[in-house]
Amino acid sequence: MSNELVLIGISDSIATITxxxxxxxxxxxxxxxxxxxxxxxxxxxxKDVRVVILAANGRIFSAGHDLEEMLEHExxxxxxxHFDRCxxxxxxxxNAPKPFIANVQGAAVAAGCQLVATCDLAYAAxxxxxxxxxxxxxxxxxxxxxxxxxxxxxxxxxxxxxxxxLILAPRAAEIGLINEAVPADRLDATVMEAARAIASxxxxxxxxxxxxxxxxxxxxxxxxxxxxxxxxxDNIDMxxxxxxxxxxxxxx
Numbered sequence: 001m002s003n004e005l006v007l008i009g010i011s012d013s014i015a016t017i018t019x020x021x022x023x024x025x026x027x028x029x030x031x032x033x034x035x036x037x038x039x040x041x042x043x044x045x046x047k048d049v050r051v052v053i054l055a056a057n058g059r060i061f062s063a064g065h066d067l068e069e070m071l072e073h074e075x076x077x078x079x080x081x082h083f084d085r086c087x088x089x090x091x092x093x094x095n096a097p098k099p100f101i102a103n104v105q106g107a108a109v110a111a112g113c114q115l116v117a118t119c120d121l122a123y124a125a126x127x128x129x130x131x132x133x134x135x136x137x138x139x140x141x142x143x144x145x146x147x148x149x150x151x152x153x154x155x156x157x158x159x160x161x162x163x164x165x166l167i168l169a170p171r172a173a174e175i176g177l178i179n180e181a182v183p184a185d186r187l188d189a190t191v192m193e194a195a196r197a198i199a200s201x202x203x204x205x206x207x208x209x210x211x212x213x214x215x216x217x218x219x220x221x222x223x224x225x226x227x228x229x230x231x232x233x234d235n236i237d238m239x240x241x242x243x244x245x246x247x248x249x250x251x252x
Contacts, residue, residue: 005036006038006039008039008043010046012199013051014052014195014196014199015042015046015049016053016055017036017043017054019036019056019057020056022056022057022059022060025059025060025063026057026058026060026061026062027063028062028086029069030085034085037088040089040092043098044092044098050198050199051100051198052096052098053101053103053195054100054102056103060106061102061107061108062109062115063110064110064114065086065111086111086143090147093118094118096210098203098207099206101120101121101123102116102119102121102123104128104187105184106127106128107129108129108130110134110141110144114143117150117152117177122179123178123182123187124169126183129167130169130177130178131164131167132145135164136164145158169181202238204240204241205235205240205241208231208235208238215227
C-alpha cells in the first residue's frame with residue numbers, strides 16, 4: 001500500500017479515488033483534504049474519465065475531521081480556514097460534471113458522512129454505520145448538516161445531528177442517505193455495476209443533467225421547469241444526442 005494519503009486509479013473510463021490513511025480512520029486532516037481535492041480535480045480534468053468512485057482503505061470509510069490536528073490549533077482563523085477548505089472540497093464533488101459514487105465499506109461519521117451525502121450515489125456494506133455525531137463532543141456538525149439536509153428529510157438529518165446516534169446501512173438506505181445496503185462481499189461489484197452503467201452514457205448529457213438536477217432543486221417549480229426545458233433543448237442540440245436518437249428512430 002502506498003504512503004500517499006489519497007490514491008487514484010483509472011480503468012475503462014472509471015476513476016477510483018481511495019482514502020489511504022487507515023491507521024487514522026481516514027480522518028480528514030488538512031493535508032488529507034488537500035490531497036483529496038487534488039485527486040478530484042485530476043479525475044475531473046481527465047477527458048477519459050466518465051465517472052468517479054470514492055472508496056477507502058481499512059476498516060473505516062472516514063472518521064471525519066482529524067480532532068487531534070484541530071486541537072493543535074487555537075487560532076479561530078485557522079479553524080475557519082480549515083472548515084472553508086472542507087466546504088471547498090465538498091463543492092468540488094457537487095460541481096464536478098462527472099458523477100461520484102461512494103463505496104462505503106465501513107463507518108462514515110461526521111465529515112465522513114458528509115462526504116457520502118455529497119456524492120451523487122452511494123452504496124454501503126450492510127454493517128457500515130453512519131452519523132453526524134460531533135454533538136457527543138459538544139461540537140454540532142454544522143457543515144455535515146448542509147450535505148445531509150439535502151440528501152434526506154430535514155427531520156432525519158436533525159435527528160442524527162441532535163442525538164449523535166449512529167445508524168446502520170439498511171436504515172441509511174431507508175432514509176435516502178445511500179442508494180442500497182448490500183452484503184460486504186457484493187459491495188464492490190454493486191458499485192462497479194452502477195459506475196459502468198453511467199460510463200456507458202453520453203458524457204455531455206450526464207454533465208448537463210447533473211448540473212441541472214442540483215440547480216433546479218433550489219428553485220420554485222415554475223423556474224425549475226423553465227430551466228429544465230432550456231436544458232432539454234440544449235441537450236437535444238448536442239451532436240451525440242441527435243445521433244443516438246436518430247439511430248433509435250431508424251431501428252423502429
